Amino acid sequence: MKLVIIANRIPLTIRGTDPLIFVRSPGGLVSGIDAFIKKANISDWVWIGWVGSRVKKRDLEKIRSTLIQESNCIPIYIPEKLLDKFYNGFSNKTLWPLFHNMPDLATYKQDEWQSYQEVNKLFFRALIDNVEVDKDTYIWIHDYHLMLLPSMVREFYPDAKIGFFLHIPFPPPETFAQLPWKRETLEGLLGADVIGFHTYEYTTNFLRSLSRVLGIEHSMGELVYNSRIIKADTFPMGIDVDKFNVKDDEIEEQVLSIKQVLHYKKIIFSVDRLDYTKGIYNRLLAYEDLLKRREDFRNNVVLILNIVPSREGVEHYQRMKRQIEEKIAEINGYFGSVEWVPILYHYKSLPVNELIAHYRACDVILITPIKDGMNLVAKEFVASRQDLKGVLILSEFAGAAKELGEALIVNPNSIEELSKAIEAALDMPEDEQSFRLKAMQERLRRYDILRWGNDFISSVKEISSKREILKTK
Ligand code: G6P
Numbered sequence: 064m065k066l067v068i069i070a071n072r073i074p075l076t077i078r079g080t081d082p083l084i085f086v087r088s089p090g091g092l093v094s095g096i097d098a099f100i101k102k103a104n105i106s107d108w109v110w111i112g113w114v115g116s117r118v119k120k121r122d123l124e125k126i127r128s129t130l131i132q133e134s135n136c137i138p139i140y141i142p143e144k145l146l147d148k149f150y151n152g153f154s155n156k157t158l159w160p161l162f163h164n165m166p167d168l169a170t171y172k173q174d175e176w177q178s179y180q181e182v183n184k185l186f187f188r189a190l191i192d193n194v195e196v197d198k199d200t201y202i203w204i205h206d207y208h209l210m211l212l213p214s215m216v217r218e219f220y221p222d223a224k225i226g227f228f229l230h231i232p233f234p235p236p237e238t239f240a241q242l243p244w245k246r247e248t249l250e251g252l253l254g255a256d257v258i259g260f261h262t263y264e265y266t267t268n269f270l271r272s273l274s275r276v277l278g279i280e281h282s283m284g285e286l287v288y289n290s291r292i293i294k295a296d297t298f299p300m301g302i303d304v305d306k307f308n309v310k311d312d313e314i315e316e317q318v319l320s321i322k323q324v325l326h327y328k329k330i331i332f333s334v335d336r337l338d339y340t341k342g343i344y345n346r347l348l349a350y351e352d353l354l355k356r357r358e359d360f361r362n363n364v365v366l367i368l369n370i371v372p373s374r375e376g377v378e379h380y381q382r383m384k385r386q387i388e389e390k391i392a393e394i395n396g397y398f399g400s401v402e403w404v405p406i407l408y409h410y411k412s413l414p415v416n417e418l419i420a421h422y423r424a425c426d427v428i429l430i431t432p433i434k435d436g437m438n439l440v441a442k443e444f445v446a447s448r449q450d451l452k453g454v455l456i457l458s459e460f461a462g463a464a465k466e467l468g469e470a471l472i473v474n475p476n477s478i479e480e481l482s483k484a485i486e487a488a489l490d491m492p493e494d495e496q497s498f499r500l501k502a503m504q505e506r507l508r509r510y511d512i513l514r515w516g517n518d519f520i521s522s523v524k525e526i527s528s529k530r531e532i533l534k535t536k
Pocket of ligand 1: 071072089090091092093206207230231373374
C-alpha cells in the first residue's frame with residue numbers, strides 16, 4: 064500500500080531559510096496523522112502540503128529537496144496573492160467560524176472563494192505532478208482547507224481510492240446553508256469514497272445537509288452519487304497512548320522542578336492554540352470568580368496558562384489575544400502579591416516532553432472550548448497520568464467529551480458552572496480521581512490512533528471495492 068496524505072500543512076513549519084530551520088507544525092491534525100504513520104509502520108508514504116509560513120519562490124527549491132529527502136514531504140508553493148485570501152480569508156474567516164457554528168463571525172467574499180478554488184487546484188497539480196497513483200495508492204485528503212480537492216482528483220483518476228477526513232465539526236444544516244457556495248463544497252467532498260468525521264453528530268449534520276442542499280438521501284451513511292457508492296462515517300481520532308504514557312527520567316525531573324518552583328501549590332493547567340473557539344476568556348472569568356469566592360485558594364493555587372500562537376494575520380485572533388492579556392493582567396494585578404502570581408502566562412508552543420511534564424505536574428487541567436472538533440489535548444492528559452492523579456475538566460462541546468464521560472463535563476458558557484467545577488476538581492479525593500482516570504485510560508487504549516487510521520483506510524478499501532463490483536454488474 065502507498066499512502067498519500069494531503070493536508071494544508073505538512074508536519075514541519077519553516078522558521079528560517081538561511082540556514083533552513085523547521086519546527087513542528089501546530090494542531091491535532093498533524094500530531095494525529097504523524098503518529099498514525101509511525102505506529103502503523105507505513106513505509107511507502109508521502110505528505111503534500113504548505114510549509115506553514117511565507118517563503119520566497121526562489122527559496123523553495125532548497126526547501127523542497129531537503130523536505131523530500133529527509134521528511135517525505137512535498138511542499139507546495141502558494142503565491143503571496145493567493146495565500147492571504149485562501150488561508151486567512153476563506154479558510155479561517157469563512158469556513159472556520161461557520162463550521163464551529165459561529166455564523167456571526169463568518170464573512171463571505173467572492174475573491175476569497177476564488178482563491179480557495181485556485182489553491183485547491185494547486186494541491187491537485189502537486190499530486191499529479193509528483194505522485195504515481197496506482198490501484199494500491201490511498202489518497203487521504205484532510206480538513207476544511209481542501210474540500211474541493213476530492214472531486215478534482217476523482218475526475219482525473221476515476222478509479223482511485225480517495226478518503227477525506229474533516230478534523231473540525233460539521234455544523235447543523237441550517238448553519239451550513241448560509242454558505243453561498245454550499246453546493247460546490249458538498250460536490251467537492253463527494254469525490255471521495257469515504258468522508259470521515261470525529262463524532263456521530265457531525266456525520267449526521269453532513270448527511271442532513273446533503274439531503275437539504277443536493278437532495279441526496281442515504282442508507283446507514285451510504286449513498287450513491289454519479290453512479291458511485293460513497294460512505295459518510297464516524298471515526299473519533301485517538302492518540303498514540305504510549306507516547307504520553309512514557310517512562311522518562313528527564314520528564315520526571317521536569318515535573319519535580321515545576322512543582323518545586325511553584326512551592327507545591329495546586330496547579331491548574333490550560334493549553335490551547337489561541338482561538339476564539341477555545342473559550343479561554345470564559346476560563347479566566349471562572350478562575351477570577353473562584354478566587355473571589357474561595358479566599359482559601361488565594362496564595363495556594365496557580366493557573367499555568369499556555370497559549371500557542373495561531374493565525375496571527377486574522378483580526379479576530381488579534382483582538383482575542385488583547386482581551387485575554389488584559390484580563391490576565393487584571394487578575395494578577397488585583398489578587399497577586401510579592402509571594403504569589405495567580406496566573407503564569409506563556410505565549411509559545413511547548414516541546415512535547417515539556418508538555419507531558421506539565422500534564423503530569425498539574426492537579427487540574429481545564430479544557431473548555433465553546434466548540435471543538437475533537438481536542439486531543441484532553442486525551443493526551445489522560446494518557447500521560449501514570450500516577451492516576453489529576454482531574455480533567457472538559458467542555459461538553461468538545462468532540463472528546465463523547466468518549467471521556469468520566470471527566471467533569473461542563474458547559475463553558477456558564478462562568479458559575481466552570482468556577483464550581485474547578486472548585487470541585489481541586490477538592491476531589493484522590494481515589495475518585497484514580498477511578499475516573501482509569502476508566503478513561505482503558506477507553507483510550509481500545510480506540511487509539513492506530514485503530515482510527517486503520518479503520519478509516521479499511522473503510523476506503525471496502526467502499527472502493529463495492530464500486531468495482533457495481534461497475535462489473
Ligand atoms: C486545527 C485544524 C488543522 C490546523 C490546526 C492549526 O486543528 O483542524 O487543520 O492545521 O488547527 O491551525 P493552523 O491554521 O495553524 O494550521
